[in-house]
Amino acid sequence: MTLTKLGKHLTKITMTLLVGSFLMGCSSYPDVNTDPAKNNKVTFQRDALDCAQSYPDSGSGVHVKQRIACMNLKGWH
Structure with a gap:
């Protein structure tokens, strides 16, 4: 595998992991x-x-985590 193909492969894997998380x-x-x-x-x-x-x-x-924590304080889980 050349470095260019390896870089593209790693980019795809990274993007897939980010979208999944x-x-x-x-x-x-x-x-x-x-x-x-x-x-x-x-x-x-x-x-x-x-x-x-x-x-x-x-x-x-960051606002997403803060909103989830706010909802947890209000009793939502």
């Missing part, structure tokens, strides 16, 4: 509340909006 990270967003009285769509949307306003979008993606 991104998809796994997105699937872990909390959607069930431990309190049955709060485990409904209206409460979820209100809490998600509150967390989104508290942690606005950032270019680095």
Whole structure:
């Protein structure tokens, strides 16, 4: 294998791993509340909006982890 082919192969592998880890990270967003009285769509949307306003979008993606932590504090897992 030449260096050019090896570099392209490693780039494909790296991109596949990055996309896969991104998809796994997105699937872990909390959607069930431990309190049955709060485990409904209206409460979820209100809490998600509150967390989104508290942690606005950032270019680095840190806001996603912050929003998940915020939802966890509100009882969503």
